[in-house]
Amino acid sequence: MQIMQNRRCFLAGAAATGTAGLVGISTSAWAEPPPETTSVRLPQWRGGAYCWAGVYMAGELLRAEGFTDVRYVQGDPSVDQSAWIANNETDFSVNYVPIHVASIDAGVPIRVLSGLHSGCLELIANDSVERITDLRGKRVGIFTFDAPPYVLVSLMAAYVGLDPANDIEWVIEPNDLAEGFIEGKFDAFLGQPPNTQKLRPRKIGHTILNSTTDAPWSQHFCCMISATADYVNKYPVATKHILRAIFKSADLCASDPPLVARRMVDQGFVPSYDYALQTLNDIRYDRWRDYDAEASLRFYALRMHETGMIKSNPQTIIAQGTDWRFVNELKRELKT
Incomplete structure (x- = not known):
């Protein structure tokens, strides 16, 4: 794995283009205790994963949340990122819902924390x-x-x-x-x-x-966010700070796709501005507040159990591999 330190000042760039209000830090963030750790490893797909914009743009927002060591781990594109988090190479992961479900069924110690967006397939x-x-x-x-x-x-x-x-x-x-x-x-x-x-x-x-427009797939999250169980258990405050930054980033993806597309290219996450802009316009980043993450996980877990892809039933998957307390708190705090 090659590790890239993201050093660009996203907040300054956003302020310079008149969007500082969109990524401003809520008063509740300052009222909380500081994160137990100031380090986090996030995934970066070598060659560009255009639908990961919500995680890519969270890097500099995390600095405003108190993180001083934000690293993007570049993985081998021939290996699914579920293996990266299973091997403790990243602390967080963004992946398709069935892949999270399969990881939980296999006993990988992760916690699915929230949905990120619908669509993209x-x-x-x-x-x-x-x-x-x-x-x-x-x-x-x-x-x-x-x-x-x-x-x-x-x-x-x-x-x-x-x-x-x-x-x-x-x-x-x-x-x-x-x-x-x-x-x-x-x-x-x-x-x-x-x-x-x-x-x-x-x-x-x-x-x-x-999957953006056709039911029932459009009615559920396409990609969800998970973290290692060890990170969540050791650093619950940090986990909430990280999710807050990702959700603020998702809001920016929905409200200003041209800005996000340009910064994704400028920061080296993806090579094409046009494809980044089209992807951001296609994907529903505005649904993280509205969709029920547990319902999406249950929907896919039931389908996978019925087809024999997993042994565990949906109730077991949810009980063993999810933690919704952070997203529930943040939905209240980050109301539009």
Whole structure:
């Protein structure tokens, strides 16, 4: 793992562009005791994870929350970040809900703390597929059988009555799913930013499911925030400070996408301003207050339990791997 110290002054930049009020520190933050630790390790995807803007932009806000050592850990893109937090390489993680659920079921000591945003996923297909039920007998591209695209597409297929194991031909494409789709290696794949933004203007394929707009997926969080159980137990005040910074960052993502897109590029988190701006406009960062994090976790855990992906039932997953006290407090404190 390569560790990058984020040294840019986000608050100063925000103030210079007239948005200081959006990222100002609440009076409740000053009334709290200081964080028990001033260090935190957050994930950074090498090459750019455009939908992680809420975590990327939290770095400098954390300095105003009392943190002096904010590190972004750059991980190997061939390894899901659930392995990073499981190996204690990061303190926090932002990941798809089913991946958190699978980690809890496997006994990984994490605590899911809150949802972050909805949307960011599109199931893209060629002209032979008009709807999810048409995937019967078709080829679907995935990285591996334990990577998020396989898990998520399997759940989407099972929800409409397909048997993912027998009705779909899974095609392993270890590199670029979008390029494999363009080359005709498979009929459909799960698009994630920036692949969806790359294909859209080229009019390649069409979307048969959009997790931002299509129920029931649009009614739940797409990505949620977790932390190691050890960090939460040792540093509860710090945990709340970190979540506050992430939520303020999420509010800025929703209210000023051009500013956030520019700073993501300037700070080296992602390479393309245009893709960053499109992603921020597509994703619903304004839903962290409104959606029920426990309901989202229960929804996915039930689907995974029914399909045999996990052994634990939803109640056990929630009891063993969640802690909602911080988000409940912050929803009251950070009212719009």
